[in-house]
Amino acid sequence: MSTVNLSWSADGVIDSYNIYRSASPMNVASLPTPLATGITTKSYSDNSMNMGSNYYYRVGSIKASVEKVSSEIRVNLHTISSLAPLLFASAEKGAIFDFNNLSTMFQDIAGTIPVTAVGQDVRKVQDLSGNGNHLVAVNSGTAPKLAYDSIKKVYYIYFDGSTSMMYVPSLNFAGVTKFSLFASITRELTTAQVICELSSNYNNNPGSFIFNYDAGNAVAFATRGSGSYPTGYNSATITSSVGGTFSVITDIALSSNKIKNFRLNGVDKTINSKLDNSIVAISSYPLYVGGRGDGTLKTKARYYSLVVLARLASTSEIQQLEEVQFRDYGG
Incomplete structure (x- = not known):
């Protein structure tokens, strides 16, 4: 169970308050039975919450037997x-990884030995999309380790910038032109590093993409179409000194602004540089995480979550994902 702490203000003297809660938006004309009545303070703690849902609340202020209900x-x-099951409800292509969920992690690539403690190697992370795009260590010697953030009170997997690297052996993105990428990550070096890359090197593989830190304070996302640089590329770069929760929404079939949104910690960021060029659908390649497929551009960073969704996420989906990422992992 989880706890939600509510507090509010009121004008004048109020006799008491009612607390209303629902799993869906409430109609003031037909409110559910109050969760609590006779509250005489301007606060309430709901200790009966289950993780994994949205909840809606209203407060009713009662004075002289007349109730006024809050927004x-x-x-x-x-x-x-x-x-995960909401984002992939229509069997969309893609993958979703929750690095705070130990039940999805294993010490061996075969997935028979669970990860149970900080410091253990993570050689497999289950994909929760239902597509079977599990994330595995490139080989037994490249596993990142499970770690725990004592401030945020969440688990993450730690890539050491030297040996750690994982991949999805084949991410089926054939024919995709619209997709959304979400990542919660905090880096420890300001060198050029690959966060994730579709194919061993997107420069050599039409129909691939890269999400990476540039040297310094830049974060970039790019897709590779046909033709040489710059006419064969679509890209966007924003400023980010360390990391946070990133959202990249891409429609490469558009004539301009193909990277529709590049967001950091729930805010659309100013794009410092941009290319809008060739239209080539994404293809199926391995998805490398923590470095380039040839072993270069290794990432020294904390990974909290990663989502790759083969469609444009809706405004409400973006909001919910960012709320969860920022609540649990912070900026």
């Missing part, structure tokens, strides 16, 4: 894991 608030208690 509604939504509390997002989803996790990356609980959002």
Whole structure:
């Protein structure tokens, strides 16, 4: 169970308050039975919450037997894991990894030895999309390790910038032109590093993409079409000194602004540089995480979550994912 702490203000003297809660938006004309009545303070703690859902609250202020009901608030208690079946409800292509969910992690590539403690090698992370795009160590010697963030109170997997690297052996993105990428990551070096890359080197493989840190304070996303640089590329770059929760929404069939949104910690960021060029659908390649497929551009960073979805995420989906990522992993 989880706890939601509510507090509010009121004008004048109020006799008491009612608390209303629902799993869906409430109609003031037909409110559910109150969760609590006779509250005489301007706060309430709901200790009966289950992670994995949205909850809606209203407060009724009672004075002289007349009740006035507040506007509604939504509390997002989803996790990356609980959002997975909602995001992939129509069997969309892609993959979703929740590095705070130990039940999805294994010490061996075969997936028979669970990860149970900080410091253990993580050689397999299950894909929660239902597509079977599991993330595995490139070989037994390249596993990142499970770690724990004592401030944010969440687990993550740690890539050491030297040996650690994982991949999805074949991510089926054939024919995809619209897709969304979400990642929560904190880097420890300001060198050029690959966060994730579709294919061993997107420069050599039409129909691939890269999400990476440039040297310094830049984060970039790019797709490779046909032709040489720059006419064969679509790309966008924003400023980010360390990391956070990233959202990249891409439609490479558009004539311009192909990278529709590049967001950091829930805010659309100013794109510092941009290319809008050839239209080539994405293809199926391995998806490398933590470095380039040839072993270069290794990432020294904390990975909290990663989502690759073969469609444009809706505004509400972006909002929910970012709320979960920022709540659990921070900026």
